Amino acid sequence: MKIYTKTGDAGTTALFGGTRVKKYNLRIESYGNVDELNSYIGLIKDQDISIPIKESLLKIQNELFTLGAMLATPPEKETLKNGKERLNIPKIDDASILFLEEEIDKMDLELPQMTHFILPGGHQSVSFCHIARCICRRAERLVVELNDQENINIDILKYLNRLSDYLFTLARKLSKDLSVAEIKWIPTKN
Template sequence: MKIYTKTGDKGKTSLFGGTRVPKYDLRIEAYGTVDELNSYIGLIRDQKIDDYTSHVLIKIQNELFTLGAMLATPAEKKILKNGKERLNINKIDVKSVELLEIEIDNMNGTIPPMTNFVLPGGHTTVSFCHISRCICRRAERIATQLSDETSIDELIIVYLNRLSDYLFVLARKLTIDNKAQEIPWIPEKL
């Protein structure tokens, strides 16, 4: 497979289904940000973490590729002329969101309750979780804006929202796993 096609040399790219759009198109920004998030989650996986968490992160990375494909497919191109779906893969669904909620609940049961906001940091792996959480929130904001302009599956936004929560709780869990210090944000009084 040839890596370069030269079809994007003038600042345009193709969505799934062939529609040509500028590379700054909001849909491109949405799935590009999801791709960036996926790369950072890979960076978390590359750290010293337990096998179970690594397994969950691989599942999430696969789901993010699916989510990106869903974002890359405009509503008017979802169905082929023969009536079949263009994107012939399992989509993000309620079970995908529920898995994140189960993982959040399981991790929350092993860490102290929050009494303050916490400052990101304390360990490299924890920082990668917080960076991923921030990128996830950005992807969610872009997807929300895209949904205001065109039709996208509403579960995309729900999934990204829940994933950012998962990444936050994972950061807290990994703080404990790595015997790092969680520093609470305590605003100074005037």
């Protein structure tokens, strides 16, 4: 199979189910941002971090691929003519969201209570978490807009919202694991 198809040369791409849309379509923007997020999570996973965190990140990467496939399937194409689901894979659901919440809670038990906002930085691995968190929030904003135009599975929104919390907590956890001081935001007068 060739990697290039030339079908997108005129600025359109196919959604799952065959519908062709412009490459700037909000649905494409939404799952494109999820793809970018997935790449950054891969970058975090490639850092010198614990095996359990790497395993959690791999699970999240797989779930983001599923989430992207869900976003790439327009509502009118979710069901085949024979009544079966077009996207015949496990979907993002309450269990996916619960996994993130449990991971956040485990990390949070090891962390000092926050007393200030925290500035991104302190170590490259921590900064990668913050970049991923920002991309996750951007993806979430786009999916909210998409949901305003056509209903999507609400678990997608919940998952992205929880994932950004996970990435923030992971940044804090990596700061602790790497013995890096968190950079507190303390407004100063000029």
